[in-house]
Amino acid sequence: MKIALFSACQYDQDYFNEFNTGHQLTYFVDALNEQTAILAKGYDVICLFVNDVVNKTVLETLKANGVKLIVLRCAGFNNVDIKAADALDIPVLRVPAYSPEAVAEHAMALILTLNRKTHKAYNRVREGNFSLEKLMGFNLHNRKVAVIGTGNIGKALCNILKGFGCQISAYDIYPDEQLKALGVVYGTLEETLAGADIVSLHCPLMDSTKHMINKETLKLFKHGAMLINTSRGGLINTKDVVEALKNCQLGYLGLDVYEQEGGLFFKDNSEGIIQDDLITRLISFPNVLITSHQGFFTKEAMEQIATTTYNNIEAFINKAELVNRVVV
Structure with a gap:
């Protein structure tokens, strides 16, 4: 053919x-x-x-x-x-x-990097700066992590999080019985988001899931929580997330996908002027980490x-x- x-x-x-x-x-x-x-x-x-x-x-x-x-x-x-x-x-x-594990492991990498600020420590040490100021993170052990979508990738992440000793809550219209047996607690979207230290998205993009993270659902987040998206950019209303970062309702953001990534991702734009004001604003935040759709890339x-x-x-x-x- x-x-x-x-x-x-x-x-x-x-x-x-x-x-x-x-x-x-x-x-x-x-x-x-x-x-x-x-x-x-x-x-x-x-x-x-x-x-x-x-x-x-x-x-x-x-x-x-x-x-x-x-x-x-x-x-x-x-x-x-x-x-x-x-x-x-x-x-x-x-x-x-x-490779569900590839994407799940990348989500975990974003969580660990944002939390322990290893990307910042790496750059500091290369410049001869060995200070620990403003590099403090938090223990993942016993922290509540909300996994939104427990298909193959979400399930793989739950297994990883279990190894870190996290308390895992989940939302999916089809709860996984094996995850329930591991202690994952299913609830409504509102129940799952409430009180979570970390929220990780693993849903397909459909009419019912588009912009599921918006100014209303962000109000349910624990103040200073971390949001991770390695699924589809359209799950997030980017303007609302920017506002949540500005008012510190959202404490960390890790993205491997972006709603307007076409024309940006998978290309070298280093010598040009990026015309997308939203992504340039996101890049300017010190508590935001963006990778260019590389979660699958193993x-x-x-x-x-x-x-x-x-x-x-x-x-x-x-x-x-x-x-x-x-x-x-």
Whole structure:
């Protein structure tokens, strides 16, 4: 099959070349959108990532250009109009669980870094400053951590937090019985947020979860609490979070995702002027730590993404069951 891979970075090429099962690949650095959809002409399959935009207009262009299949090299699919794809008879397949531990471990890294300020200590020591002033953190042992969403990633984080001796509360419309057996306490969103020292988000982005962290839910946070988001940027109303940081209702913020990350993340913008005023404001806070959607980025995860994507394509070719098809 002829496959066009959009939003391609060098590491995508490395892993998709290594695990190629006999397909012809073309890599496009550009993201897929209404302006670049014409590039897919002549390809059977397009392979996409989180910031590619696949709306009805794009899908109609893809269909007219002969595209038969869309494969996502990620778990999230909020950037694809699934109903429109179904209407055009273009199946959309994804990688539902490439490495839950990778994202959970990154969330834990954000928590530890923000708390113990190791990033600041590193820079100080490199400049010959060995002072401990303003580097004080707090014990995680016995602290209440609210995990919002206990799917594969949220569950992996709960297991990590258990090792630190945290008190874990959780919110999910489908409580996990194994986590309950470990002592995780489920409640409503309001009950779970109340009194938590740390809140970590692990939900898909849907209409029901968009901006679930806003000025109203932030009022439920313990004064000075930490908020971590390694899931989807749209779960957070960024303007409301900025206000919560300014008035110190929110004490720490760790982000691996950002609602307007398209055009920013996965690119070197160091020589340009960032036009997004919200992210530049966030970067200015001393108690904010932002990474550029790297939570998934481990060797194990990249291997799983490549192999599962090829398995999805092979299933389509062989008219086998499309177990990873996105259905809404």
